[in-house]
Amino acid sequence: MNTLKIENLTVSINNKVILKNFNLIINSGEIHVLMGVNGIGKSTLTKVIMGDPNYKIEKGYIYYNDKLINDLTVDERSRLGIFLGMQLPLEIEGVTNADFLRSALSIRQKENFKLFDFIKELDKNVESLHMKSDMIHRGINQGFSGGERKKNEILQMYMLKPSFVMLDEIDSGLDVDNLKIVGESIMKYYKEYNPCILLITHYERLLDYIKPTHVHIMSDGKIIKTGGFELVKEIEEKGFQNISLKKVVSTSECAIKEKIKNE
Numbered sequence: 001m002n003t004l005k006i007e008n009l010t011v012s013i014n015n016k017v018i019l020k021n022f023n024l025i026i027n028s029g030e031i032h033v034l035m036g037v038n039g040i041g042k043s044t045l046t047k048v049i050m051g052d053p054n055y056k057i058e059k060g061y062i063y064y065n066d067k068l069i070n071d072l073t074v075d076e077r078s079r080l081g082i083f084l085g086m087q088l089p090l091e092i093e094g095v096t097n098a099d100f101l102r103s104a105l106s107i108r109q110k111e112n113f114k115l116f117d118f119i120k121e122l123d124k125n126v127e128s129l130h131m132k133s134d135m136i137h138r139g140i141n142q143g144f145s146g147g148e149r150k151k152n153e154i155l156q157m158y159m160l161k162p163s164f165v166m167l168d169e170i171d172s173g174l175d176v177d178n179l180k181i182v183g184e185s186i187m188k189y190y191k192e193y194n195p196c197i198l199l200i201t202h203y204e205r206l207l208d209y210i211k212p213t214h215v216h217i218m219s220d221g222k223i224i225k226t227g228g229f230e231l232v233k234e235i236e237e238k239g240f241q242n243i244s245l246k247k248v249v250s251t252s253e254c255a256i257k258e259k260i261k262n263e
């Protein structure tokens with residue numbers, strides 16, 4: 001069982017506070033969807049969890065499996081099993097997709113790393129994601145379309161096998177056919193590896209494939225409402241401004257209820 005726990009997290013960038021006393025708990029097997037208007041801090045949350053040094057933790061704690069990770073590097077967090085599929089994946093010149101994945105995995109697996117198995121698995125995943133086979137030998141995301149970049153994030157997820165997966169607007173830039181491929185791939189990964197998932201999306205379309213266990217609305221630096229899938233429908237119908245906030249449930253309450261339900 002893996003658990004991400006965020007306690008009273010306040011984060012700023014360039015002296016502007018973005019997250020304020022933010023709290024969230026995600027366990028293995030849970031799919032949390034985070035929604036909220038543009039610029040509210042959703043991507044900031046994912047980058048802070050991943051360890052982007054541009055963001056400053058003013059106070060609060062991020063734990064992964066009871067280990068405080070506030071001061072770990074991106075690489076150290078990645079080795080703990082934390083993964084971020086970014087909203088805007090970067091282009092990296094001079095390092096091919098295959099080289100990057102091979103070195104990341106050989107460092108982790110050490111003497112257990114087998115080149116033949118690696119190539120076999122990479123080919124299998126490229127095929128099941130319907131990616132062009134030459135893409136793995138090109139610079140990371142170099143000349144990739146928006147949709148191809150998103151699929152490349154999913155390829156990395158399949159190769160690195162994280163236990164905590166964050167996907168930031170993975171559906172943006174995907175056409176209907178590719179949205180289906182990506183949505184089904186994420187669900188397949190979920191069923192096979194039982195990870196913790198944090199999903200950021202604006203659209204119900206992606207949720208045709210991925211069924212969230214928790215839906216959160218973020219406003220003013222924190223989660224202001226938590227519910228189930230019905231909350232997505234409500235947002236889609238009414239927009240964020242008109243959502244009823246009467247039945248506000250804090251995430252810790254939610255976690256306690258879940259725990260009781262499961263016992």
Ligand code: ADP
Pocket residue numbers: 013014016018036037038039040041042043044045054
């Ligand atoms: P969301 O993903 O919810 O749309 P973001 O987390 O990307 O929002 O951004 C939250 C806020 O932080 C926005 O107001 C954005 O302009 C600001 N922000 C993000 N990165 C920087 C930066 N490098 N410098 C200054 N402000 C930033």
Ligand code: MG
Pocket residue numbers: 042043044087168
């Ligand atoms: Mg964003």
